Amino acid sequence: MTSLSKNARIGGLLYIIGSLFGIVRLLYIPSALFVHGNAAATASNIVAHEMLFRFGIVTYLIGSTLWIFVTLALYRLFKDVDHMLAVLTVILGSLMVVPLFFVNTVNDAATLLFARGTDFVSVFDKPQREALVLLFLNLHNQLDLANGIFWGLWLFPLGLLVYKSRFLPRILGVLLVIACFGYLAFSFTAFLFPAYQGAVGKITSVTNLAEVAFMLWLAILGAKAPRLTPAEVR
Secondary structure: OOHHHHHHHHHHHHHHHHHHHHHHHHHHHHHHHOOOOOHHHHHHHHHHOHHHHHHHHHHHHHHHHHHHHHHHHHHHHHOOOOHHHHHHHHHHHHHOHHHHHHHHHHHHHHHHHHHHOOHHHHHOOHHHHHHHHHHHHHHHHHHHHHHHHHHHHOHHHHHHHHHHHOOOOHHHHHHHHHHHHHHHHHHHHHHHOHHHHHHHHHHHHHHOHHHHHHHHHHHHHOOOOOOOOHHHHO
């Protein structure tokens, strides 16, 4: 195995692991515990499955931390392709994203505090605490949507790097750039035209598959050094 292929596989494996940790809080926990528009049922579910909710917080933190190493691994893979684009990928993909992930766990901590209704929050009556549970869950979601702008933007330099690399299929680079605009469209739609968020989300769920294809290609197939042309050999 060449060092290029090894670096690609490491980057792909970290990408997969980090994504799996992120999915727990972003997708599984909401589907398992949250009842749309029902504050009482949502608060009750969180209390009844407190350990699962706490597990979601931990996986959110672990996934966020891993994302630093994902971008560094990709930097190592692509730095000789275009150094400035590789640096930009690290900045947009981790330096901007990870701090917001960590800050967002505060909203989950507040959610759990009001759901349990212990300590000083007991001064609020039960309906008020349940309403505050939905408030903090909504704030968590809004910050994720804002962070989605960076989730999209980092794919643009990454897609260009893949396209220019010659050791990965160019189509992957094109699809990553398309996914960039998909994330941006979803985030801005959620803030500007929330009634259409679901419709746009169905479209972007397809464009987001570019990341899945990219991480699997890296982890399974790695990367192959391009063949030199006669002119390059000279």
